[in-house]
Amino acid sequence: MSASEAPSASELDTLVARAAAAFAQAGTPADLENAKAQYLGKTGHLTTLMKGLAALSVEEKKARGAAINQAKQAVEAALNARRQALADAELARQLQAEALDVTLPGRQRGAGGLHPVSLAWERIEQIFGSMGFDVADGPEIESDWFNFTALGNPPNHPARSMQDTFYVDMQDADGQPYCLRTHTSPMQIRYATAHAKRHAAELTAGRMREIRVIAPGRTYRVDNDATHSPMFHQVEGLWLGENVSFKDLKAVYLDFCKTFFETDDLALRFRPSYFPFTEPSAEIDIQFQSGPLAGKWLEVSGSGQVHPQVVRNMGLDPERFIGFAFGSGIDRLAMLRYGVSDLRQFFDGDVRFLQQFA
Numbered sequence: 155m156s157a158s159e160a161p162s163a164s165e166l167d168t169l170v171a172r173a174a175a176a177f178a179q180a181g182t183p184a185d186l187e188n189a190k191a192q193y194l195g196k197t198g199h200l201t202t203l204m205k206g207l208a209a210l211s212v213e214e215k216k217a218r219g220a221a222i223n224q225a226k227q228a229v230e231a232a233l234n235a236r237r238q239a240l241a242d243a244e245l246a247r248q249l250q251a252e253a254l255d256v257t258l259p260g261r262q263r264g265a266g267g268l269h270p271v272s273l274a275w276e277r278i279e280q281i282f283g284s285m286g287f288d289v290a291d292g293p294e295i296e297s298d299w300f301n302f303t304a305l306g307n308p309p310n311h312p313a314r315s316m317q318d319t320f321y322v323d324m325q326d327a328d329g330q331p332y333c334l335r336t337h338t339s340p341m342q343i344r345y346a347t348a349h350a351k352r353h354a355a356e357l358t359a360g361r362m363r364e365i366r367v368i369a370p371g372r373t374y375r376v377d378n379d380a381t382h383s384p385m386f387h388q389v390e391g392l393w394l395g396e397n398v399s400f401k402d403l404k405a406v407y408l409d410f411c412k413t414f415f416e417t418d419d420l421a422l423r424f425r426p427s428y429f430p431f432t433e434p435s436a437e438i439d440i441q442f443q444s445g446p447l448a449g450k451w452l453e454v455s456g457s458g459q460v461h462p463q464v465v466r467n468m469g470l471d472p473e474r475f476i477g478f479a480f481g482s483g484i485d486r487l488a489m490l491r492y493g494v495s496d497l498r499q500f501f502d503g504d505v506r507f508l509q510q511f512a
């Protein structure tokens with residue numbers, strides 16, 4: 155078919171069919187544009203036919219022109235249909251490739267948990283809090299006066315060797331070095347001294363203002379084995395009033411242990427001991443009647459009636475302020491509660507160990 159010849163109707167149909175077949179063959183938009191150029195481009199079949207109309211008479215132009223136009227529209231329709239089909243296929247491919255499985259569980263942040271020592275610590279505060287004890291906090295770098303001397307343990311006293319500690323290169327008013335506190339007992343002095351000042355007017359007027367406080371916190375000693383760490387935790391207890399006796403200590407401590415360990419099957423034993431700031435003094439041992447630790451006496455606390463000189467050092471009258479103090483190992487209590495046999499596991503920071511308590 156040359157440009158000058160008018161195409162027959164069947165030739166046009168064949169052309170449309172060939173175009174549609176070529177478009178259908180095009181697998182990509184680029185292939186399709188190439189195929190399009192062959193029919194609709196500047197030198198494409200249909201364009202050439204259009205140009206050929208110029209040579210025809212007006213009558214023929216009308217008839218043939220309309221037929222060619224129809225064919226051109228049919229080719230354009232086939233082209234557009236194929237374009238749309240390719241675009242749809244591409245979209246489907248993309249959706250498939252970027253598919254989101256919304257049924258997969260989301261990525262979660264690992265939930266943290268409290269350290270077993272913190273768990274024990276919070277429990278202790280909660281239990282003593284329910285018995286009317288205040289909770290106090292104080293410095294870990296302590297002066298010689300609060301850590302030793304005010305507690306009946308002056309320089310060169312033999313009892314100092316019971317608590318070897320770390321010293322800080324800094325001196326207090328008495329020329330003594332500051333130390334990392336070896337126990338929470340200095341909080342007895344700090345809290346009671348503040349109490350005496352705060353209630354001075356009432357106390358001078360002869361009114362009683364009891365002291366009932368616990369002071370949990372970090373303590374330090376030169377010690378390191380399966381049951382001792384250079385840093386450990388203690389909780390101090392102090393109850394001073396007009397008629398507070400060892401009997402109250404026993405009741406309070408037994409109550410505490412039963413709640414802390416969640417068992418009534420528990421015995422308490424007071425074993426005579428020595429501390430420069432209590433008289434008499436006792437170690438408190440507990441014994442479980444059942445469970446893996448049943449039958450063994452386990453030491454959990456030092457205790458005693460607060461020494462009159464210590465009460466005087468607090469700025470209080472030892473004739474009026476009588477009572478007990480205790481100092482218990484929080485880590486020790488946590489070990490017993492959670493069945494941990496090596497104290498060092500608490501401080502190694504091994505997540506596999508810690509996870510068990512979260």
Ligand code: PHE
Nearest residue numbers: 337339456457458479480481
């Ligand atoms: N502070 C003592 C210790 O750490 C324990 C204690 C506290 C004893 C209070 C008696 C009274 O060993």
